[in-house]
Amino acid sequence: MYRRIPFQLWLTILILSLGGCSFGNTPSAPVTLNSKYHDEQPALSGDGRWLAFISNRHGTSEVLFYDLTQKRFVSLPNLNQKGAIHESPSLSRTGRYIVYLSSPQGKPDIILYDRATKRSDILTQGYRHWVRNPQISPDGRYVVFESARRGQWDIEVMDRGVAIELDIPDGEVITP
Known part of the structure; x- marks a missing residue:
């Protein structure tokens, strides 16, 4: 025998089974x-271990960071x-450093994020030329990118x- 469930109870059960409900344009957390x-x-x-990628899950372009x-x-x-x-995100060996392009006002800058300090720094602050495709070395010391400084795309090393x-991985000794 089946009973009729009141609409409000049915709606409450549905919302709980879906894990909540999101109203508006903001998607739920990934x-x-x-x-x-x-x-x-x-x-x-x-x-x-680490994966960085670009996503529009929250309605805007952003770098997401995932622990595999x-x-x-x-x-x-x-x-x-x-x-x-x-x-264009790029990760160092253990994902401590992330470099990527950010264009808040149209012109891209290379940003370096340090997961240990939770700080972002603009590496191309004051750099008047277009840049693209930054990559960071495994140890985090060098950043390579393309630059239009000479009117063509050239490779620069910072x-x-x-x-x-x-x-560097824990316990690894670096010799000069």
Whole structure:
């Protein structure tokens, strides 16, 4: 014998079974790696644990960071700038450093994010030329990118210097 369930009770059961409800244009937080949104430009850390990619899951272009071992997204404060277009992420060996392009006002800049300090720094601040396709070395010291400084696309290498903390696996000894 079936009973008629009141509409309000049915709606409550439906919402609870779906895990909540989102009203408005804001999609829910990402819970799986693949989604119905545009996920593109993947970058894998040298140790194979971390994945960074560009997504529009939250209604705007952003860099997302995913732990392949734990199968979960990792929130990184100060990684994405609001209202900016992000692209071309690259990861150092253990994913400590992330470089990517950010275009808050049309002209792209290369941003370096340090997961240890949770800081973003503009590497091309004051650089008057167009840049694209940044890549960071496994140890995090060098960033290579394409530059239109001479009116054509050339490759430039930026040395972040000897004073930076290198991205090396725990226990590895570096000899000069």
